[in-house]
Amino acid sequence: MDMNLAIYLEGVSTIYEGERRPAIKDVSLSIKRGEFVYVVGPNASGKTTLLETINGLLPLYKGRVFVLGYNIQTHGRKVRREVGYVPQDFMVDPGEPYTALDVVLMGRYGNLGILRSPKEEDLEKAMETMRLMGIDDQAKKPIGKLSGGQQQKVMIARALAKEPKILLMDEPFSNLDPESRERIPELIERLHEERGLTTIIVTHDVRRISGLCRRVIVMGGGKIVADGKPEDALALLERPLSPVFIRGA
Amino acid sequence: MWLELAFIQRAIIACILSGFLTGLIGVFVVRMRLSAIGYSMSHGAFAGAALGVAISINPLLTALLFSAATALLIGPVADKARLPPDLITSIAFPLNMALAFVFLTLSPEVGLSSEVASVLWGSIVSMTNEDLLWLTILFSSTLALIGLFWKELFAIMFDRKMAEADGINTKPFLYFIIFLIGLVITFALKLVGGILIFALLFNPSSSALQYLQDMRKIIVASPILGALSCLSGLIASIYLDLPVGSCIVLFSTLIFAISVLFSPKRRRKEVKP
Numbered sequence: 001m002d003m004n005l006a007i008y009l010e011g012v013s014t015i016y017e018g019e020r021r022p023a024i025k026d027v028s029l030s031i032k033r034g035e036f037v038y039v040v041g042p043n044a045s046g047k048t049t050l051l052e053t054i055n056g057l058l059p060l061y062k063g064r065v066f067v068l069g070y071n072i073q074t075h076g077r078k079v080r081r082e083v084g085y086v087p088q089d090f091m092v093d094p095g096e097p098y099t100a101l102d103v104v105l106m107g108r109y110g111n112l113g114i115l116r117s118p119k120e121e122d123l124e125k126a127m128e129t130m131r132l133m134g135i136d137d138q139a140k141k142p143i144g145k146l147s148g149g150q151q152q153k154v155m156i157a158r159a160l161a162k163e164p165k166i167l168l169m170d171e172p173f174s175n176l177d178p179e180s181r182e183r184i185p186e187l188i189e190r191l192h193e194e195r196g197l198t199t200i201i202v203t204h205d206v207r208r209i210s211g212l213c214r215r216v217i218v219m220g221g222g223k224i225v226a227d228g229k230p231e232d233a234l235a236l237l238e239r240p241l242s243p244v245f246i247r248g249a
Numbered sequence: 250m251w252l253e254l255a256f257i258q259r260a261i262i263a264c265i266l267s268g269f270l271t272g273l274i275g276v277f278v279v280r281m282r283l284s285a286i287g288y289s290m291s292h293g294a295f296a297g298a299a300l301g302v303a304i305s306i307n308p309l310l311t312a313l314l315f316s317a318a319t320a321l322l323i324g325p326v327a328d329k330a331r332l333p334p335d336l337i338t339s340i341a342f343p344l345n346m347a348l349a350f351v352f353l354t355l356s357p358e359v360g361l362s363s364e365v366a367s368v369l370w371g372s373i374v375s376m377t378n379e380d381l382l383w384l385t386i387l388f389s390s391t392l393a394l395i396g397l398f399w400k401e402l403f404a405i406m407f408d409r410k411m412a413e414a415d416g417i418n419t420k421p422f423l424y425f426i427i428f429l430i431g432l433v434i435t436f437a438l439k440l441v442g443g444i445l446i447f448a449l450l451f452n453p454s455s456s457a458l459q460y461l462q463d464m465r466k467i468i469v470a471s472p473i474l475g476a477l478s479c480l481s482g483l484i485a486s487i488y489l490d491l492p493v494g495s496c497i498v499l500f501s502t503l504i505f506a507i508s509v510l511f512s513p514k515r516r517r518k519e520v521k522p
Contacts, residue, residue, distance in 0.1 A: 017331065055414060057410065057413060057414060077416050077417075077418055078416070080413070080414055080415065080416040081415070081416035083414075085411075085414040085415075087410075087411065087414075090408075090411075094514075095458070095462060095514050096407075096462075097458065097461065097462050097463055097464040097466075097467055098407050098464055099463070102403075102407070102464070103407065106403075106404045106407065106411070106412070106415060107415060109400055109401065109404050109412070109415055109416075109417060110415040110416025110417050111416065112400070114398070114401065115397060115398075116400075117400060118400070142462045142463075144462075158411075158415075162415065
């Protein structure tokens, strides 16, 4: 396998428990280290499933997935320690007994390993990412008391606190206020370049696709229906009712 | 003075230790959404203890075996068979209750013997020194293990999927907690009996969760509330000559009701139109 690849999927199908039809089917995909990729497509097109399959959070029904050269089925945990994951619409109950800082610090737990407690350095790293997100003043507040946008920033900070090699973000800007919708994507782009990350962002909002992005993957019906330059992919998206989105390519 | 009696002293120590343990483990039961599992396992222990009485061997041992079997059925077996734990729980609960009543009917003594009654309602005053020793070992090892794996358990209690996404192997911790639930239920069976034991798993932790918004405080407050419920229940039962188990459950329910009434979560701001 080409070691320059960050992510490699070969004929991958994933089925959710209790479902009969695969959420993604026969997906093959290669993403080089350092690429900045957007994944777009209508609801239920398989975007979230694709991210969770790459992260090894869903069992494979068919195919192979390699991340950073490791087979996700045999080295899933090792891979996940190198992947920062921001889930879609992660909202907690107002009475949730965890502070924002607790949640961000958890991002470092996997890499600390078993029987080791977070040190001062981990706390500093968590606070640093909260500062980057502009939520350091909310660190001691219960996460459930924060607004939807602030909770979303907490989850982004948690993913960044891990100091990952790959960043997988599922609709990460959907709940942000207008000012943050400008600032946070710019910050992610800056970190992508500074830290040499491989970044994949799932979005509905194609206006967010930035100048740094050289590749857009369009999904429909659980398949990749287009994969190429942003302008080509976006042209396809202007025809959202195309049958290709419903049944896949 | 009743406090000078050795069996009462043993009962007080057992009350504090068992109440503390059920309150502690209850936090994991509630936060990891294992209520149905805890409910099933407590009845598994009940059925096991009933079998022990029926075949005249130590009910503690058979309770432990049944509780562990229920834990295995709900945990790894359900996982392998790809059956949702809720479905297994729905089958395990009536099965365990049916078995318990069959075993109690088959017990050698006719009628409600003291052993049968202790399985049903608990018998804290029959605690032996050996029981206390086992309870102390369980108490110390539970505290030590939870302390060692606190970081992982803390993250899993927040969100299991996110903990897994951060590279934590969540399955062994889930099974560890399920196994611990079984052990704690078995050892606390003498406190309130098989029918009421699950109340001690949920009431103290649910009370602490009503009032506090910091997991570190909840994990300290819930065991204290558990121990307090047990101690108050024991004292009330001595003074009022009522069953110990029932008094303990009534006190823990009273604490829950008070915490709901005065919970900061109930103090909602009025929303102006």
